[in-house]
Amino acid sequence: MTMTDKNDLVIDVEGLKKSFKGKPAVNGVSLKVRRGDIFGFLGPNGSGKTTTIRMICGLLTPDAGHGRCLGHDLLTEAGRIKQNTGYMTQRFSLYEDLTVRENLDFIARMYGVLHRKETVDECLTTIGLKDQQDKLAGTLSGGWQRRLALAACLVHKPGLLLLDEPTAGVDPRARCDFWDRIHELSSEGTTTLVSTHYMDEAEHCNKLAYIVSGELLTEGSPEEIVKESGLVTWIVTGPDIWPLARELSGLPGVAHVAAFGASLHVSGYDEAALREGLKPFIDAKHRFEFSKPGLEDVFICLMKQAGAGRMR
Amino acid sequence: MTSYFSISRFLTIIVKEFIQMRRDRLTFAMMIGIPVMQLVLFGYAINFDPKDLPVAVIRADESIFSRDLIHAMENSGYFRIIQTAANEEEARDLLELGDVQFVLNIPANFARRLLRGEGPSILLEADATDPVATGNAIAAMTTIVQKALNRDLKGTLRHLKQEEAPFGLRVHKKYNPEGVTNHNIVPGLMGIVLTLTMVIITGVAVTRERERGTMETLLSTPARPVEVITGKIIPYIIVGYIQVILILMAARFLFHIPMVGSLLLLMLVSLIFIVANLSMGVTFSTFAKNQMQAMQMAFFFFLPSLMLSGFMFPFRGMPEWAQWIGSALPLTHYLRLVRGILLKGNGLSDVLVHLWPIALFMTLALAAAIKRYRKTLD
């Protein structure tokens, strides 16, 4: 591994732990995120993503662990970290009884943004809320609220973006715009840590971390993660794949069977065993194709492994 | 970098609170509605000069004097004789059950003893559980008796009139000998209303942020606790002043309460009292998990204030421990200040004795609020 330049690390935290009423939510998470990274934070529901992000931006005090964020100490300089961080909460947490414009204006004032009026105007135009600027935020539709929340955490042009499921419930077109925006910001040097449940979005990230029950299972670029998993996958297409899926899932050598549209992904760790297992099912009706596993296959298998207690 | 107190962030929070206050019609209406409602309720009792109060008469004397006396009482409008010639026991039962408000006892041989110049007494027993109800009637009684008898004491009997008291009127106020004076109530109402509403309003204002999740946004900005807390208090000072002005206007124009002191001084004193209560509300909100709990805490604070401040019961009549608690509550001192300034015309130097405890309370509550205000979500 190459040594990463310390100054280049925007997030550098180690051994973060947090329990709620004795139940661990995050159990020793270490993250290193470099300037300009788009870092995807993945994991099943309740795995501790939100809790980790809150600790990074100083909203929760870690029970254990330490680290630096934007060069400032996590535990003692939370104020400075906040000044240069844009945090988008998972739940809509702007003021529902303020209008769209008043909300953005409030955030801009709180961060002491210069040329406030122009900045807010620009923001409104970018997210396409200019003509709804006098609507109360609480009366916007869910997707528009997400877009407003994203705009609100960009108003002060922060160096670090912490986005907690920013695209949940957002339509495909807006998601596309969103990722264009993130790539653009990234090329300008903004660092992004984004949690998501969408695998196609994970492909947008140059680094990924996968967390289960408060512990990081794997970390790396999407290609690395696929390669390191040691998984092989067969893609099966043809008629009546649903009954087939049930038959395949119990076979020796098969770790996981997932349906993607009209095709099945059959994955396993042992290439030879998987081939042997599938042999009896090969017929004229179905097409069997050897392929690289997708991120989704990898993560689902990782989860199964973790659940079985076979941690790597 | 991040300063300890940023005026612009402080102003931003004030502006935000103002907008929210303006949009939250219900709360705002309540803040105005509570003093109006209290005024109507209490004001009715004050304005109420009860007439036709039921009286039982034990008339052991059949002379012209007693007949005229009873006539005069009825003519005054305050009394309505519903039973005459009842015996003492029966009259007492009536009083106890509340069927009558007064028992008038004219002893036997009243006329004879009066004429002999022995100065006999008439006894008026009053059910004084509600002193406001009986007060005026009792006050009128002396005059009624005097006038009625003096009319009869003419001619050869004139010499009896010359004497100061040819007869005595003894009034026994039963059940509540202390009594409460009317003028105390409206100024006191100001303190009561402020204590109730100011504590609730900030208590709710902070817990609402937590309940609606907006606290997460607020905490992720560089705002400091001092800015948030002071920024939340300022807008509600104005609500407090609106209440003060409403009640003062009602006191002046509706209830004709005399105002001899300086209104400016009263406003200054009220400012400190308002901030003290608002700070208390913020402190409660740092303990409360939701708006409901904040409300309950406000009531827990309100009840002892109501009971032990001297508004409900005469302060000096309370046991010592209760007086100690009372002295720690800002309302106790505020009530004295308001009465002192409005009714007695106290000046700045007179009010300092009661002003510093409120100021101390305010400082402590504010410090507690700032200290306890959580910078994180844990």
Ligand SMILES: Nc1ncnc2c1ncn2[C@@H]1O[C@H](COP(=O)(O)OP(=O)(O)OP(=O)(O)O)[C@@H](O)[C@H]1O
């Ligand atoms: N304030 C809290 N009080 C008590 N428990 C909490 C609190 N916040 C989180 N938890 C618990 O901590 C664990 C991790 O929660 P967290 O919200 O971090 O998960 P997540 O990965 O963000 O899940 P999701 O994908 O559903 O958003 C969960 O078991 C949750 O119940």
Ligand SMILES: [Mg+2]
């Ligand atoms: Mg979450």
